[in-house]
């Protein structure tokens with residue numbers, strides 16, 4: 001992958017962060033607005049990143065403003081990732097396990113969410129295909145007919161059909177990846193993250209081992225490879241987000257903490273048009289603001305707001321807030337007024353008000369603590 | 382030429398299933414297509430295409446797999462190598478023989494006999510193929526005399542998949558990839574790649590005739606005391622006299638059937654005549670032992686193995702006279718390849734199997750449990766089935782072979798195969814449950830609490846046979862030790878697996894796990 005002119009160098013990026021940080025401090029007081037207090041349910045998965053003993057939980061909190069009250073602590077095998085059904089009160093959990101019912105495979109569960117209390121009730125657990133071990137991510141297709149699961153250690157994708165009530169069925173399509181490269185220098189497949197393009201059946205996947213982004217067409221009984229875009233050496237793409245218009249894909253790289261902007265030509269991923277390096281190569285997570293105007297990255301000691309150019313999709317750092325801890329997951333509330341982040345090391349969960357007018361955060365408030373938290377979602381009341 | 386059988390093909394309903402009608406479990410578990418290959422080049426092409434398309438390949442030779450390792454492959458590709466079925470002399474004027482994975486044992490025996498007057502000490506079912514059989518050990522009537530089939534294998538051709546997804550051909554023997562060579566000698570099919578050829582530098586001479594006689598005992602007059610006497614008589618023989626080399630040409634089997642009308646317990650002895658004298662004193666001595674157990678009857682056309690248990694009219698019993706057993710003697714080849722190819726061979730019968738290697742005679746507690754299970758009434762179900770007790774030991778028990786092959790069981794004197802057959806899919810659940818309970822109960826007698834329910838390695842047992850895989854065993858975290866022993870074989874196989882199949886392309890429910 002070549003770097004085009006006009007891209008950010010590491011030095012430029014860091015300078016912009018410093019400028020933006022100063023600007024943020026100056027203007028913050030003038031941004032006070034009245035906004036409805038946060039209300040809804042937060043779901044926090046814990047124990048999905050240390051799956052050997054299969055322990056773990058999903059903690060349910062009722063949230064009112066900055067008060068988080070525990071509603072339920074459900075014992076769940078290694079939940080590494082949570083997804084909400086967009087229309088139904090249903091939560092999906094991806095179990096990052098290597099054995100399910102004694103067979104080498106992971107699993108996915110669907111839980112009914114009690115609309116009034118937020119309580120979860122297990123509806124069904126669907127084992128993945130043989131050898132699909134340690135799945136760590138999944139995404140719902142835009143028509144909510146399929147769930148695409150990435151089993152990282154197995155190097156396998158599973159496509160699970162969803163019934164009209166959202167229940168996942170056994171995988172109808174399985175794709176087994178292999179390593180890439182020449183003998184002696186082969187990069188092992190480790191599919192880490194999947195995202196569907198809003199147009200329908202196209203999914204983009206980040207493979208942290210192969211160091212590539214793949215484009216697949218997912219139909220009922222096939223996951224067909226359309227294209228593979230190699231990332232730069234050492235990148236290790238670990239998370240993808242597409243812009244709200246669907247014209248760009250942002251790739252976060254676990255290897256060096258950089259973020260690449262890939263324009264889409266039709267549904268084809270172009271080589272990166274911009275690469276933003278990270279000050280510290282441990283940028284852990286990114287989240288798209290519901291307006292589609294900002295991309296937030298957490299890691300490298302900072303919570304950084306990147307403004308998205310609506311035409312080109314390119315990113316410009318506009319503010320940054322220092323954050324000492326290492327985030328394991330971040331998520332915006334659906335109204336975009338708050339960012340919830342969970343900390344890997346301390347298990348602290350914090351809530352930072354976000355001002356979409358300026359793209360800046362208020363100081364985060366610690367609202368709860370969940371040991372070994374790894375994924376968080378918020379559902380409005 | 383490759384023949385592709387996809388879901389639209391009229392052959393698909395037949396070819397998507399194996400010989401055990403239990404599989405595939407459901408339509409959604411079935412393969413998307415079967416690729417029938419005629420040559421190694423075909424297999425290479427199909428395998429490469431399958432791997433590149435991100436699909437899972439499974440491999441079939443004879444289709445007799447006891448569990449769902451082959452035809453349960455949702456939307457995957459079944460590579461059928463049944464047409465790679467040659468049995469010939471080694472190529473290039475070298476001494477020795479080669480056998481294709483698709484060659485069924487009946488044809489292997491016939492070809493080797495007619496062309497070279499040699500044989501493989503393999504199994505008893507005509508239609509079992511070399512591909513699975515020789516990968517998982519290969520045990521048969523001549524095993525006490527000549528060892529296991531894998532003990533004779535000196536090379537393999539195998540297609541494996543490199544880390545970058547490229548299919549490569551390997552010739553594997555003692556000098557080339559010795560680690561994979563050892564792993565292929567018995568750790569079971571479907572683990573490392575597609576075997577396209579088995580090589581043997583030499584093979585034992587085929588016997589001239591086979592003589593078989595038997596005794597049987599009716600369930601009508603059976604008591605627990607008598608049952609114990611019969612079964613322990615059998616075990617006592619193999620603990621002692623049966624391990625003396627002059628007895629090794631004898632294969633025996635004892636069929637412990639479930640109590641039922643006209644039901645009988647069978648014991649047969651088959652003697653391989655090697656020198657034209659057909660001296661039957663060893664099987665006579667063995668069968669005479671049972672005349673002290675009560676109302677023994679002779680059996681016309683005694684059964685060679687458990688797979689021939691009659692489903693229709695039972696054999697006609699007649700009185701037994703010491704030293705004068707009613708032998709059926711025939712040319713070895715006819716006796717070996719005769720019969721119907723074994724039960725469960727037609728793809729319409731449902732079957733379930735379990736196994737146990739025994740190092741010692743049955744204990745009273747164990748027999749008490751076996752008797753209780755075989756006499757148990759199960760409402761609404763005729764359990765059928767049989768516990769087949771095959772003689773073992775002899776040439777198998779050369780200890781050094783445990784280190785040279787992937788078959789660690791080298792100290793046993795008997796090998797048990799639990800078999801049950803039925804037709805109606807609606808009975809699956811109840812039958813599998815009953816069978817599991819029976820086995821769990823029996824192997825809770827002589828086993829410590831942490832391994833109860835399994836014939837785990839101890840002074841009595843040596844685990845289970847990988848060519849009789851039993852998916853019930855995977856609920857025990859120690860299941861690999863049951864099949865591969867406790868002396869480091871499984872970790873060795875895991876290393877081999879990682880090295881030669883780094884992407885885990887070849888996997889099934891009881892494959893080597895990395």
Ligand SMILES: Cc1cc2nc3c(=O)[nH]c(=O)nc-3n(C[C@H](O)[C@H](O)[C@H](O)COP(=O)(O)OP(=O)(O)OC[C@H]3O[C@@H](n4cnc5c(N)ncnc54)[C@H](O)[C@@H]3O)c2cc1C
Nearest residue numbers: 442443444445446504505506510512513520570571576723
């Ligand atoms: C009626 C009957 C009688 C039997 N009698 C005996 C006996 O006397 N002694 C004994 O030891 N066993 C016996 N068996 C067990 C038999 O050895 C196994 O079931 C054997 O694995 C079947 O081999 P197959 O090729 O016919 O089956 P398949 O179903 O084709 O294969 C079995 C396994 O081997 C794998 N495999 C097949 N071909 C290849 C290949 N070319 N490369 C790599 N992997 C491959 C498959 O993927 C599968 O995992 C008997 C089985 C039956 C049904």
